[in-house]
Amino acid sequence: MKIVALAGGVGGAKLVDGLAGVLPPADLSVIVNTGDDFEHLGLMICPDLDTVTYTLAGLANPDTGWGRRDESWAFLDALRALGGPTWFRLGDRDLALHIERTRRLRAGEPLSAVTRTLCAALGVEIQVLPMTDHPVRTRVLSDIGELGFQEYFVERSSEPAVRGFRFQGADEAAPAPGVLEVLRAADRIIFCPSNPWVSLDPILAIPGIRAAIGEKPCIGVSPIVGGKAIRGPAAKMFGELGIEPSSLAVAEHFRDVLTALVIDTRDEPLAEPIARLGIQPLVAQTLMHDRSDRLALAGELLEFAAALERAI
């Protein structure tokens, strides 16, 4: 069974890592949001691609959710002493990835090719695809005006109230080479427990992707558990947009495209309202505290995926 996962940062990376632990590498591809990408200190930084790559390479920092484990900060300390901008924290080792990526991009390689090279160097076996090679930038429409995503998320700690989102450049973007191919070959698409607004919606905004996905059984994993986001500002965003945050809200958000939605055991009462939307509810323990949780959820998800085949 060929699986394609759509992923943003931490939650997506964890589930993809679990799937990579239970599937042969050739049967799993991940399409990663690049709407969070931004240029900082002259470097092209791709936070979601990095989190997925580091997680799959076993290099991710489990405490922060970004950057590398066993990291050092000599560069950042020296930059601070020079009066440079340090609001976006770049560790010494992490910096190598940004510098090498930027060097290759400037030399004319597309992001998808650079990602392939970097993943290979780090021993990542599954296919990691940026959603597009074109620059697409998530813009946050907020109560203090329009902000770049990292301005909103890191510099302002997700504090401004959101009014909406804009995926600058998405209309002119095309799926990266490989994206439509893996979607067409896929037996199941998995929407990882990533932020619907700023991790998954940008992927769906790339012309051609939603149509390719729409032809396949799609199984989501809710990033909202017990009315709260597992991580990050997803629940806050739902609330500020006038929607009560819940697994049901996630189901409604993706109602046009999801076949099934995995919700956490504590959200079991929402199974029925989700079913009424025409989305098959599946109940599982979705929190991934450690690697065994990731593998367990991935295993259950694949069972659901196989069962879904019979149901369709």
Place this chain on the structure above:
Amino acid sequence: MKIVALAGGVGGAKLVDGLAGVLPPADLSVIVNTGDDFEHLGLMICPDLDTVTYTLAGLANPDTGWGRRDESWAFLDALRALGGPTWFRLGDRDLALHIERTRRLRAGEPLSAVTRTLCAALGVEIQVLPMTDHPVRTRVLSDIGELGFQEYFVERSSEPAVRGFRFQGADEAAPAPGVLEVLRAADRIIFCPSNPWVSLDPILAIPGIRAAIGEKPCIGVSPIVGGKAIRGPAAKMFGELGIEPSSLAVAEHFRDVLTALVIDTRDEPLAEPIARLGIQPLVAQTLMHDRSDRLALAGELLEFAAALERAI
């Protein structure tokens, strides 16, 4: 007595550091070669400016002659693991300088302004001026073809035999803001013990600098001692260009512009032939092993400089 020093890398930085130890900051400026500058990993790297700045800030690595002391290499190790180019060694702390400089240059600040900001941040009190804000690139004409300076010097360890040099962009360059001003206000110009071919000649190649210098008493310090370069490929370059390397060769090289040349005690026999060129020979202990040597040479140099006033 207002002093302007012309400097390249290590030898120049050491003497300028000595001069900074015996002169009030307002009386000393240094004009630094930027012909060695190059773009690497997307960063603008200015090796001579960096060596001068780090030396004056007390941060220079005394063992290597480049980079910072107490440096770590996590970035470079990670870059190597990613398959990136590591022939030019950039330490974690050093990297901050290149990244912050590049960021400011890309934001539109001229190199002279960036240098002023970085020096201020590092507590460097004397005026450090790049020779020009324009890109000037030393090209080495060698037996294996034309090479960029760092290709020749670092990547190929100065091994190719040189046939000549070209300072690409020099004709169209202008002295950086402040350069002509400090030269006009100077009482003495000091040619630091830097490589004549690739450290000092590029400075003299900037239109307007040679003329401004020619009006002033100029005192050189020979970078060749006992027929050998104190450091680097200067002696090798003289030899490959068919000139026996010596303090006398240095005097001949700068014959049009030098008033006096400080030679090492072991070169005392060359004093007479140097005098015959119309250049006043001055003999001193010129090797600078430690900071007291730098201060001693600087002190003697200033005495020479004062005596020169009376002689002219």
